[in-house]
Amino acid sequence: MDTYDLITRNADEVVTDEEVRELAADPAGKRVYVGYEPSGVLHLGHLLTANKLIDLQDAGMEVVVLLADVHAYLNGKGTFEEIRDTAEQMRAQFLAYGLDESQTEFVYGSSYQLEEEYVLDLHELELSTTLNRAQRAMAELQSGETAKVSHVVYPLMQALDIEYLDLDLAVGGMDQRKVHMLMREELPGLGYEARPCLHTPIVADLTTGEGKMSSSQGVTISMEDSVDDLEEKVNSAFCPPTRDPEGDLENPVLELFEYHVFPRFETVVVERPEKYGGDLEYGSYEDLASDLESGELHPADAKGTLASYLDELIAPGREKLRELREA
16 A cells, blocks of 8 residues: 555545645655544544554654643533543553554643643634634534534634644544634634645444444443443444445444454454354455445354454553553
8 A cells, every 4th residue: 555545545535635645755754633622531433533643653654642621621521630631541542552652742732722822823813713614613513512602712723733733734533624624714814834634434323324423422332341342332233234225324334344443454354153154354345345245244243253353452442441540
């Protein structure tokens, strides 16, 4: 896989392709980031973007993880002390999951977002951005809550972070797209360069194949799940024998293979008794998805295999959580 393909693997959107190709031509030392509002326990939504960060490290880039304590405070997630405690738990889990510590810089937002220069730039953005524009940028993130002043300041800070962290590339889920477009529109007005962006997919709800897998609604998988919890969740997942169900439905089992398993494992082995055809080995997502559609791979076997590989990915983080809680 060449550098450009590695950088853009499993991206839903690249903004812009020309800018990202330029980065791919000379990736060494380039700085890329994802910002996370500290929430304590990592779930598959966090880990999808973490998989992309691992790809970018493999391409030679330096990763910045913003532990967005000020953003969390603005979103009513607790005191700064409480938020920083959960942020440190997240940091440990990211490293356990596979981020290279030597290529990863963890930054608290409060380490620079309260400085005079940043605050003055934030006020400049407040002057130049309409209320409607800021609300549109935040609409994907506030989950239907009544908008507060803090909610419209939040995306302006996200835009400004990309300058103050000295970044070459911004990464986020598709729910971050409007924020990144705000950044590209507004930063040049402050005399700063707009940065390119990569947007990762949103995995569908595990049990229905609809909408978005969410830790606040429905079922998700997190690093605190036991092996039994994980198997129960995956075994109850929606998995029709096709990669493209009718209507707006998705196949979340196949999505998890595509976005979580195959980026981290060179081959995937489905263990089956000889009387059912013996083991199957896959070197690519496409081969596995094709066998599911043809009937060669039964959904129950796909689910059992998925649970096993997801457990291997989250087990180090589960153990790290246990250590932190016992300390």
